[in-house]
Amino acid sequence: MKYTLYLTHPEDNTGVVLKPTKKGETLTSKTGLTLVALDDIPENNKVATADIKNGGPIMKYGEVIGTAGEDIKTGSWVHTHNIKPEGAAS
Amino acid sequence: MKLMGYRREDGRVGFRNHVVVISSVSCANAVVDAVGRALPDVKIITHAEGCGRGPADVALTYRTMLGLCTHPNVAAVLVVGLGCEFITAPVLAQGIADQKKRVEHIVMQDVGGSAQAIQKGIEITGDLLAYAGSLKREECGWDEVVLGLECGGSDALSGITANPLVGGVSDRVVEQGGTAMLSETTEMIGTAHILARRSATHEIAEQIENLIEQQNRKVHDSLGDMAHMVISPGNVEGGLSNIVEKSLGCIVKGGTTPLNEVLEYACRPTKKGFVVMDTPGSDIFSITGMSAGGTHAILFTTGRGSCTGFPTVPVIKVASNTTLYERMTGDMDYNAARILEEISMEEATDEMMQMLAGVLCGEPTKAEINRQDILSIMTMTEPF
Numbered sequence: 001m002k003y004t005l006y007l008t009h010p011e012d013n014t015g016v017v018l019k020p021t022k023k024g025e026t027l028t029s030k031t032g033l034t035l036v037a038l039d040d041i042p043e044n045n046k047v048a049t050a051d052i053k054n055g056g057p058i059m060k061y062g063e064v065i066g067t068a069g070e071d072i073k074t075g076s077w078v079h080t081h082n083i084k085p086e087g088a089a090s
Numbered sequence: 091m092k093l094m095g096y097r098r099e100d101g102r103v104g105f106r107n108h109v110v111v112i113s114s115v116s117c118a119n120a121v122v123d124a125v126g127r128a129l130p131d132v133k134i135i136t137h138a139e140g141c142g143r144g145p146a147d148v149a150l151t152y153r154t155m156l157g158l159c160t161h162p163n164v165a166a167v168l169v170v171g172l173g174c175e176f177i178t179a180p181v182l183a184q185g186i187a188d189q190k191k192r193v194e195h196i197v198m199q200d201v202g203g204s205a206q207a208i209q210k211g212i213e214i215t216g217d218l219l220a221y222a223g224s225l226k227r228e229e230c231g232w233d234e235v236v237l238g239l240e241c242g243g244s245d246a247l248s249g250i251t252a253n254p255l256v257g258g259v260s261d262r263v264v265e266q267g268g269t270a271m272l273s274e275t276t277e278m279i280g281t282a283h284i285l286a287r288r289s290a291t292h293e294i295a296e297q298i299e300n301l302i303e304q305q306n307r308k309v310h311d312s313l314g315d316m317a318h319m320v321i322s323p324g325n326v327e328g329g330l331s332n333i334v335e336k337s338l339g340c341i342v343k344g345g346t347t348p349l350n351e352v353l354e355y356a357c358r359p360t361k362k363g364f365v366v367m368d369t370p371g372s373d374i375f376s377i378t379g380m381s382a383g384g385t386h387a388i389l390f391t392t393g394r395g396s397c398t399g400f401p402t403v404p405v406i407k408v409a410s411n412t413t414l415y416e417r418m419t420g421d422m423d424y425n426a427a428r429i430l431e432e433i434s435m436e437e438a439t440d441e442m443m444q445m446l447a448g449v450l451c452g453e454p455t456k457a458e459i460n461r462q463d464i465l466s467i468m469t470m471t472e473p474f
Binding site: 002003006008016018030042043044045046058060061063065066078079080083 | 328434
């Protein structure tokens with residue numbers, strides 16, 4: 001696989017890793033974005049494509065999917081451990 | 091892209107020209123099956139309904155059957171009934187005739203039983219096939235197209251590749267004046283605020299919020315301690331962090347245009363553009379409801395490999411990953427995972443629009459080739 005990172009929307013601050021990713025690996029998107037993974041990240045999970053402040057919006061599909069529960073650095077795994085849900089019905 | 095369809099007497103345009111043989115009650119299913127075996131070109135519709143349920147379900151079943159029979163992809167209908175059921179053949183046939191569709195009916199108890207009903211059914215259906223064969227396609231516009239959107243057997247890539255691609259197609263169809271219909275209310279839970287913001291009016295925003303909240307309560311009532319399974323451990327392992335993210339990955343099929351109408355199950359849209367139909371998340375019930383509402387074709391995304399089609403509506407299967415596309419190529423129409431590597435979203439959307447135009451003009455989908463004619467009518471209460 002040529003590209004290892006995919007963004008669902010240009011305004012997102014997260015991308016999806018397209019293969020199981022090890023800490024220190026370089027990820028590249030078709031759009032030319034390159035970043036280094038700061039964590040081990042399972043396939044199809046999210047990686048921060050920008051620094052996100054504690055309490056800041058987590059963006060995917062150009063929408064807010066949650067709020068950062070801590071400061072998240074570019075390249076970090078973004079998942080249930082560092083996201084607070086936003087606007088969930090339950 | 092020019093479209094060619096069949097202009098029907100009710101003013102709508104159809105993109106298939108099927109003759110349907112339908113049972114008004116499950117007791118007539120064997121006769122319908124026999125006519126279908128004798129004349130394989132017809133589309134048979136059999137089901138478990140038509141009698142033995144409360145008035146709300148009888149009304150819902152009738153509305154669904156009527157919607158399926160008056161569908162613009164249908165040229166003519168034969169209704170077969172037993173004779174003593176709630177939804178009788180003459181009543182359903184009258185409803186179909188009132189909407190200017192050619193229709194005949196048979197009552198098994200009136201014609202002397204099964205063998206006579208089958209014989210008469212084959213004769214009548216032969217005439218209906220000849221009538222359908224006399225109809226010709228003519229040029230029509232995208233503004234007459236109602237596109238259904240569905241996902242089933244999803245995987246972690248469905249929300250990344252296939253569903254956003256289908257969303258791009260929805261936007262194109264809507265831009266050209268057509269209609270794109272999203273369904274599966276369960277899979278909208280968590281996104282009420284997003285769909286409300288997209289709503290064309292305050293009234294529609296309220297409707298969609300109420301609908302999703304109501305569905306959320308239903309899910310909790312019916313699943314109890316299992317309600318959290320709406321987002322499952324498998325989803326979380328696949329990288330979905332919460333219900334908002336999961337549902338966004340589903341509603342992205344509806345593109346980005348304003349929400350113009352919220353419909354009950356099996357009801358026909360009165361507005362064009364992006365609309366939502368309230369259906370269960372279970373995909374066969376959902377595509378049956380949308381088809382009864384008049385969708386001409388359905389874009390159906392899958393990651394695990396759903397093979398489902400529908401008797402009267404072409405279903406286009408959009409695979410979310412290359413492994414699936416290659417493993418089940420006889421069932422999959424398009425590989426959306428190409429957007430990850432080979433082509434841009436824009437190019438993939440162009441390709442899908444070409445494919446959709448071809449299918450509308452008569453190219454068979456994989457599900458049509460496989461005769462994946464599956465249907466389930468939604469009910470609300472237990473039979474008695």
